[in-house]
Amino acid sequence: MQATAEQGARAAQGSTMLECLDLTRVYSEGPQDVTVLDGLALTVYAGERVAIVGSSGSGKTTLLNLLGGLDQPTRGEVRIAGESLLALGNAALGRFRNRHIGFVYQFHHLLAEFTALENAALPLIVRGQRKKDAEARARKLLDRVGMAERADHKPGELSGGERQRVAIARALVTDPSLVLMDEPTGNLDQYTAASILALMDELARSSACAFVIVTHDLALAAHQDRVMRLDEGRLTEQPRSPKAG
Structure with missing residues (x-):
């Protein structure tokens, strides 16, 4: 059977999953413009985990918002699975996010009135999948x-x-192409953070999706395939150090 375009985009590990080209974000604050991201470039491959570190206010959350299509750049573009986010209208962008991008926020943003199962199944229900099928898939992930x-x-x-x-x-x-994580262990105790770290390691080994993780946690960053530092609007790759055992 011939592969679909989406299957082709999610092909073997090592293919380009995320690409940022000349990514720039400027905010106007009164009479002055503030440049948060300045011609940033980044390439992340399928199955790769990249940590982004930097001081508070360096633009890490702004970068995640741009990567997830929640904000638009002043200049440049973001491509995910070969698709330019700038080329998509609002409705198409929403569908693309639902199909290709997973978000893990620092404060989880679960819906208080829904169960864990209902929260986990919600993206599939939004997509239009039958509730029974969506919850069956969600149960498998919750078990995992x-x-x-x-x-x-x-x-x-x-x-x-x-x-x-x-x-x-x-x-x-x-089954996203890209998972974006904003301080995924930031509000957890040391034991729980370690268990989340072990879980991420397991998922990265068994999944072809790419991970971009914004964190202040240097131990978490050291466990990723690459560590990038965001400073003065630019990303620089940090020297490799042995992963914690």
């Missing part, structure tokens, strides 16, 4: 992140680490 026995609990009944695991399941339920 160690949350099968908590699937019927609402966020208020879950610990911080458990909520973050549900958020990771939600990000992966659509």
Whole structure:
């Protein structure tokens, strides 16, 4: 059977999954313009995990918003799976995000009135998949992140680490091309952060999707394939150091 265009875009590991070209974001603040990102370039390959570190206010969240199509650059473009986000209208961009991009936020953003299962299944339901099928897929992901026995609990009944695991399941339920993570261990205790780190390692080994992780956690960054530092609007690759064992 002939491969679809989407399957072709998700082909073998090593193909380009994310590409930023001359990415620039300038904000107007009163009479002055503030340049947050300045001609930034970045390429991330399928199956690769890239950590981005930098001081507070360096533009890391702005960069994630641009990569996820939540904001538009002042200049330059973002390409994911060969598709330029600038070429997509609002409706098409929403569909593209749903199919290709998974988000893991620092504060998880789970819906309080929904169970863990319903939260994890939501991206597929938004896509138009039958609830039964969406929840069957979500159960598999919750089991994978160690949350099968908590699937019927609402966020208020879950610990911080458990909520973050549900958020990771939600990000992966659509089998995305790219997962964007904003401080995924920032609000977790050391033990829970270590378990999330082990989970990310497992998922990276078994998945062809690319990961871009914004973090202040140098131990988390050291576990990734590459570490980039964002400073004065530009990314520079950091020297490799042995991963923590």
